[in-house]
Amino acid sequence: MPEPTSFTSRRGLLLGAAAVSSASLLVGCTSNASDDEETAAGGQPAASDSPGKPVTIGFAGPQADHGWLNAINDNAKRRAKKYSDVTLEITEGSNDTAAQIGQIETLINKKVDVLVVLPADGKALTQVGLKAMRAGIPVVNLDRIFNSPQAYRCWIGGDNYGMGLNAGTYIGEKLKGKSDARVVELAGLDNLELTKQRTQGFDDALKNYPNIKKVARQAADFTVESGQAKMAQLLQAQSKFDALWNHDDDQGVGALRAVEQAGRDDFLMVGGAGALSAFQAIKQDNGVLKATVLYPPTMAASAIDLARALGQGKGVGGLAEYEIPSSVTLYSAVVDKDNVDRYMPTGFR
Structure with missing residues (x-):
């Protein structure tokens, strides 16, 4: 276990x-x-x-x-x-x-x-x-x-709902001592039921942390290219936030490229699924990606x-x-x- x-x-x-x-x-x-x-x-x-x-x-x-x-x-x-x-x-x-x-x-x-x-x-x-x-x-x-x-x-x-729930709880625990904390979400394909379940779990977890507000959400397409494009839009629209939950580690590769290009390191990121690249980045611990939630x-x-x-x-x-x-x-x-x-x-x- x-x-x-x-x-x-x-x-x-x-x-x-x-x-x-x-x-x-x-x-x-x-x-x-x-x-x-x-x-x-x-x-x-x-x-x-x-x-x-x-x-x-x-x-x-x-x-x-x-x-x-x-x-x-x-x-x-x-x-x-x-x-x-x-x-x-x-x-x-x-x-x-x-x-x-x-x-x-x-x-x-x-x-x-x-x-x-x-x-x-x-x-x-x-x-x-x-x-x-x-x-x-x-x-x-x-x-x-x-x-x-x-x-x-x-x-x-x-457990798609559980992914969102555990991602939200992890972020909530990391930010529970911070007043007026702001989080953003990079979701997957919005026409998929699994995406809705992941978002619902995330939102339900954040209800336990009244100091945290979700200020933005973008839906990507589970691809590197979409992750980079949608993350760039989030970064441009949100000059400051404290945490990001990204639904998928594949699109997370693109999201991290956008973060690097923007020169941002002022938030923590949680991924989803369990890609080797995500594990390696978490182990190196020299960037914004701090955790990922498994979908094994x-x-x-x-x-x-x-x-x-x-x-x-x-x-x-x-x-x-x-x-x-x-x-x-x-x-x-x-x-x-x-x-x-x-x-x-x-x-x-």
Whole structure:
């Protein structure tokens, strides 16, 4: 578990590092005990590292046009290679919903044992999730959720509201001794529900700090270019503020360029997701970036563990239930200079 902090008391494959919440649930999936030795609390055999029934897992995600999405694919591939009893059928990935539906239908026709799907658009892909489930292929829905719980057997993903809540609480604790503190927010795509959830969590956290006022908000596009352009606008409009929360470490690269170009160092910055570049900047501690809030791509490795357990009809060690949970929400830990070394192996490029 992360080291406790005053504020905690979402882009290696250390399941127990970044994917903190799933680690306790999936302990049976990573145990070194044999199937005979490792059982769920209710007596159901739990998945283990020891080879078991062969499982073919179909993996379908969006195009890896973002550092976090690329890390999702890498985590899935590397986790699957860990198991000699797992065969991974991975699609090319597409942001075109029709193309992704076609890829998933191909996997269904191949009769894979389990599907892991990170939909480009959860609403648009709900029907193909339902189609797989009705064909007897359990679906692990990764991150972007389908509209119907009937379209998946298990959902695993990050906590967007929790990201905002923990970012706001971290900033609040840093500024609680300062009167009339001012903060700004560099959000992601405003047409995404996840962006709204991150902002809501941030705003709710700031309600606990009456000395702090959010004075500006800009929405970027989760890209380096948009981060730089929108941050430049914020800096020009706000001559003085005390803290910035940036929703995404990829767009944060551009935001930091804008900060450097403006010659500003009079505020602290908190990022989001967990990029390696952010971890490195936090460790160096010679700029405005002081922390980032995790949205761990290790969730894809955890999804492979869950899919393998489903395919083998196994439970999860440490739980009384015979079945794996219907949902797993990962914790949005805050990484700063005090614990960055622990999380460095999980940083994505």
